[in-house]
Amino acid sequence: MAELAQQRCSVLIVDDHPAIRVAVRSMLVKLEIIGQIIESSNGPDALDQFKKYQPLLVILDLSLPGMDGLSLIRHLASSGHSAKYLVYSGLDPNIYAARARKAGANGFISKVYGLEMIESTARSILNGVNCFPVNTAENDELDQTAIHRFEVA
Numbered sequence: 001m002a003e004l005a006q007q008r009c010s011v012l013i014v015d016d017h018p019a020i021r022v023a024v025r026s027m028l029v030k031l032e033i034i035g036q037i038i039e040s041s042n043g044p045d046a047l048d049q050f051k052k053y054q055p056l057l058v059i060l061d062l063s064l065p066g067m068d069g070l071s072l073i074r075h076l077a078s079s080g081h082s083a084k085y086l087v088y089s090g091l092d093p094n095i096y097a098a099r100a101r102k103a104g105a106n107g108f109i110s111k112v113y114g115l116e117m118i119e120s121t122a123r124s125i126l127n128g129v130n131c132f133p134v135n136t137a138e139n140d141e142l143d144q145t146a147i148h149r150f151e152v153a
Helices: 018-028 043-053 069-077 093-103 118-126 136-140
Strands: 009-014 034-040 057-060 084-089 107-110 130-133 147-150
Touching (some): 009 018, 009 043, 018 034, 018 118, 034 043, 043 057, 043 069, 057 069, 057 118, 069 084, 069 093, 084 093, 084 118, 093 107, 093 130
Parallel strands (some): 009 034, 084 107, 107 130
């Protein structure tokens, strides 16, 4: 099976803060696997952008105007499109990483740790590896076989 990261893929960035969208975009343009980058500032617009561009990866915050990120993930995941979802949020990962995984996310990065993890996490997710904070699976009693564990020092 060919890895997804071997293809140039489109990415949808969903965050209500323009500076965050610009920063995430600046990290993604470094990746040779990324083609088109689409941006959205709220849940309803993200739904429209998703339908229009059908990105392979959606990077989103959980706190969004119009529709929260968990609801957005559930809605997009039910669309039948095989997109991957990476949550990049300032909310407590001890609480929200497991909720994001249950909603259908493929990864969770806390904004507390900065942007450094965006590149490697996006690449891993596109290659089929779920990326969540270390304790997410144990706390949620989920299958740990497909979880890439990471810690930030």
